[in-house]
Amino acid sequence: MLQAQEMLRKWEAGDEEVISLWKTMNNWVYEGFETTYKQLGVDFDKYYYESNTYLLGKDIIQEGLDKGVFFKKEDNSVWIDLSDEGLDQKLVLRGDGTSVYITQDLGTAQLKFDEFGMDESIYVVGNEQDYHFKVLFSILKKLGRPWADGLFHLSYGMVDLPSGKMKSREGTVVDADDLMAEMIETAKTRTEELGKTEDFTEEEKAELYHTIGMGALKYFLLKVDPKKRLLFDPNESVDFQGHTGPFIQYTHARIKSVLRKAGYVENETKVNPGRLSSYELDLIKALSEYPFIVEASAKEFSPAQLANYAYEVAKLYNKFYHEESILKAEDEDVKAFRLTLSASAARIIAESMRLLGIKVPERM
Numbered sequence: 467m468l469q470a471q472e473m474l475r476k477w478e479a480g481d482e483e484v485i486s487l488w489k490t491m492n493n494w495v496y497e498g499f500e501t502t503y504k505q506l507g508v509d510f511d512k513y514y515y516e517s518n519t520y521l522l523g524k525d526i527i528q529e530g531l532d533k534g535v536f537f538k539k540e541d542n543s544v545w546i547d548l549s550d551e552g553l554d555q556k557l558v559l560r561g562d563g564t565s566v567y568i569t570q571d572l573g574t575a576q577l578k579f580d581e582f583g584m585d586e587s588i589y590v591v592g593n594e595q596d597y598h599f600k601v602l603f604s605i606l607k608k609l610g611r612p613w614a615d616g617l618f619h620l621s622y623g624m625v626d627l628p629s630g631k632m633k634s635r636e637g638t639v640v641d642a643d644d645l646m647a648e649m650i651e652t653a654k655t656r657t658e659e660l661g662k663t664e665d666f667t668e669e670e671k672a673e674l675y676h677t678i679g680m681g682a683l684k685y686f687l688l689k690v691d692p693k694k695r696l697l698f699d700p701n702e703s704v705d706f707q708g709h710t711g712p713f714i715q716y717t718h719a720r721i722k723s724v725l726r727k728a729g730y731v732e733n734e735t736k737v738n739p740g741r742l743s744s745y746e747l748d749l750i751k752a753l754s755e756y757p758f759i760v761e762a763s764a765k766e767f768s769p770a771q772l773a774n775y776a777y778e779v780a781k782l783y784n785k786f787y788h789e790e791s792i793l794k795a796e797d798e799d800v801k802a803f804r805l806t807l808s809a810s811a812a813r814i815i816a817e818s819m820r821l822l823g824i825k826v827p828e829r830m
Contacts, residue, residue: 475564505643507825514577514578522577523569523572527569530544530546530558530609531544536558543560544557544559545558548605551604553601567598568601575617579611586616586618587613587617588619588620590620591621592622592623595619596619599621602617623693626698627640628697649680650680652679653682656704662830674830677827678711681715682700682710682712684711685703685822685824686711688769690770691768692769709777714776715824717780718812718816721809721811721812721815724808728801743790745785745790749782749807753779759771759775759818760821772818772821773822775818776818776819779814779818780815783808786807
């Protein structure tokens with residue numbers, strides 16, 4: 467620990483050897499991150515580096531000392547007393563002058579506001595950091611930052627695997643790349659069992675397995691309220707009949723298949739089916755709720771609402787599909803209406819999944 471603290475002191479002092487080693491290791495890390503994020507379909511508009519924000523954080527600490535928000539102890543370390551808020555005392559700068567996490571986070575928060583002037587800023591971090599963010603937000607309020615009221619910690623529960631918690635400190639770390647590879651392989655096995663990819667090229671198969679595997683992984687995580695802890699079972703997540711991403715993806719592909727067979731072309735012509743069946747009514751009602759579900763998900767910081775809505779639409783469409791004839795409907799107006807309803811369901815499913823960062827295939 468003493469060696470690590472000394473290396474940090476040298477890093478902040480600009481020691482060339484330490485800085486060179488730090489840059490080398492950082493490049494390895496960022497290359498690895500990029501590979502994993504690309505596989506998962508995740509990208510970022512902007513990166514903030516602690517190495518670029520700790521100095522601003524130190525300036526804020528000095529500001530706080532001048533205002534009497536912080537105090538120094540005998541070893542020259544800087545603290546804040548938040549015991550009146552049930553948060554105890556918190557170290558904000560070490561005695562040797564080096565920064566801690568809260569120092570850097572203070573600088574990052576200020577830099578984000580300076581650059582974007584945001585009304586709200588959402589920190590998506592696990593619930594093990596609940597205390598840290600309570601302290602961070604409290605400090606910024608005591609420093610008189612009016613925008614601190616718009617800061618929100620989207621605290622999510624931990625994820626367990628059947629073999630144990632996914633946490634490196636307890637020796638049960640699960641490599642993200644290994645998990646994704648397992649998901650893709652499971653998707654391949656399940657899809658080939660159904661025997662529906664005979665007319666796919668090898669490239670199309672690879673893309674489909676990736677889409678299904680990543681869809682299964684993301685959906686399983688997103689369908690649960692963020693605050694809840696969950697048990698992730700890779701095999702259960704790639705089930706084409708359950709409450710899963712692949713079930714929703716398969717429903718979308720099914721609808722697209724129906725539309726292709728009918729030669730359906732979307733147009734503005736109104737169709738009058740006459741009397742609506744209960745299955746059609748249920749589906750129409752569900753589709754009409756889409757904008758309200760999106761709004762509620764955003765306001766409550768809960769993608770789970772949108773994820774579960776997509777599943778409900780898929781379920782209702784499958785009931786409609788099995789109970790009402792579409793392509794063989796005797797009345798042309800009824801057929802046209804059911805095709806239009808099908809197209810609307812496909813569009814809502816695709817858009818809901820897109821907002822969750824999940825692709826839906828045109829065929830599978």
